[in-house]
Amino acid sequence: MKNFKAYNVPKMDIKIKLDANENPFNVPEEMLKEICESVKKIDFNRYPDSETEEIRKAYGEYANVNPENILAGNGSDEFIKIIDEAFLNESDKVVILNPDFSMYGVSAEASGGNIVYFDLDDDMKLNVDELIAKVNSEGAKLLFFSNPNNPTGMSLKREEVIKIIEGCNCVVVVDEAYSEFNGVTVIDKIDDYENLIILRTCSKAVGGASIRLGFIISNKAILGEVKKLKSPYNVNSVTQVIGKVFLKNPQRILNILNIIFRERSYVCSAIKEISGIKVYDTESNFVLIKCENAEKVYEELVKQGISVRNFGGSKLKNCLRITFGTREQNDLILDSLKRILG
Numbered sequence: 001m002k003n004f005k006a007y008n009v010p011k012m013d014i015k016i017k018l019d020a021n022e023n024p025f026n027v028p029e030e031m032l033k034e035i036c037e038s039v040k041k042i043d044f045n046r047y048p049d050s051e052t053e054e055i056r057k058a059y060g061e062y063a064n065v066n067p068e069n070i071l072a073g074n075g076s077d078e079f080i081k082i083i084d085e086a087f088l089n090e091s092d093k094v095v096i097l098n099p100d101f102s103m104y105g106v107s108a109e110a111s112g113g114n115i116v117y118f119d120l121d122d123d124m125k126l127n128v129d130e131l132i133a134k135v136n137s138e139g140a141k142l143l144f145f146s147n148p149n150n151p152t153g154m155s156l157k158r159e160e161v162i163k164i165i166e167g168c169n170c171v172v173v174v175d176e177a178y179s180e181f182n183g184v185t186v187i188d189k190i191d192d193y194e195n196l197i198i199l200r201t202c203s204k205a206v207g208g209a210s211i212r213l214g215f216i217i218s219n220k221a222i223l224g225e226v227k228k229l230k231s232p233y234n235v236n237s238v239t240q241v242i243g244k245v246f247l248k249n250p251q252r253i254l255n256i257l258n259i260i261f262r263e264r265s266y267v268c269s270a271i272k273e274i275s276g277i278k279v280y281d282t283e284s285n286f287v288l289i290k291c292e293n294a295e296k297v298y299e300e301l302v303k304q305g306i307s308v309r310n311f312g313g314s315k316l317k318n319c320l321r322i323t324f325g326t327r328e329q330n331d332l333i334l335d336s337l338k339r340i341l342g
């Protein structure tokens with residue numbers, strides 16, 4: 001562990017933050033009042049509800065799934081770690097896509113897992129049959145992937161996800177952190193497969209990244225294993241009550257989704273017009289682009305108070321990931337990119 005690098009979130013003087021795939025809209029005044037009222041009712045001297053009953057019920061209604069199939073966590077990050085601890089013994093193999101969400105690798109390494117990377121192709125597409133063959137020939141215990149993929153925005157069809165679950169002889173973790181943006185889910189299938197785990201979060205479409213609230217959704221046998229490793233009071237009372245306010249207004253989330261869909265088309269069409277940029281297909285709330293000297297472009301954007309995600313090396317060399325913001329923010333970054341690359 002001494003050689004391990006900590007996951008640092010850099011502090012910068014940034015006015016437009018398009019680097020973490022967050023929702024660009026803060027809560028409206030009315031909702032803020034409701035949040036304050038519910039926080040006032042908390043018994044601050046008491047531990048939170050360890051069963052997280054009400055928030056599981058609220059998420060169950062939002063996602064159309066039985067609350068008995070859900071556990072709540074301090075962000076879905078918490079469960080990535082717990083899944084590794086629960087299902088990996090020393091040197092067991094875990095298959096991770098390259099690229100995919102970086103925490104899968106960080107967590108697997110910390111758990112002593114043996115990571116096998118499976119590359120997306122040059123257009124950042126996944127060959128599902130080859131993936132299944134790799135997972136099985138390696139004798140992997142776990143497969144993690146996000147759909148849509150972070151950071152590429154690549155989206156698998158529901159049939160493809162089901163093919164992976166059915167084809168792989170191991171526990172398959174489908175991270176649906178961004179599923180509201182591609183409309184693809186297998187959440188209705190959790191009781192059909194012994195090996196399926198789904199991760200969800202309130203940090204993206206729901207717009208509650210600050211409260212750290214995520215969920216693991218699976219069958220009762222798998223949740224039983226996860227529960228053994230979860231600390232009893234992992235979701236604090238403030239998060240539990242605020243989460244309920246977020247989730248009881250799905251219409252607000254749908255309205256925001258429609259704005260983001262519109263901005264996605266707007267930004268992607270405009271970036272495609274800028275010469276020297278390759279734009280990868282996206283069905284998420286961000287887009288991955290590739291250009292010469294991305295490091296320099298990144299630095300220029302930072303100077304203009306705009307942050308995007310910069311990925312140094314290997315498969316993501318010269319790639320930047322841009323989260324879709326408000327129209328005003330999107331126009332500013334588009335203008336900046338045109339100026340820098342023009």
Ligand SMILES: Cc1ncc(COP(=O)(O)O)c(C=O)c1O
Binds near residue numbers: 077078200
């Ligand atoms: C694919 C994916 N899964 C999980 C997470 C973490 O979500 P949370 O905020 O619930 O920990 C992220 C965050 O960026 C993500 O991109």
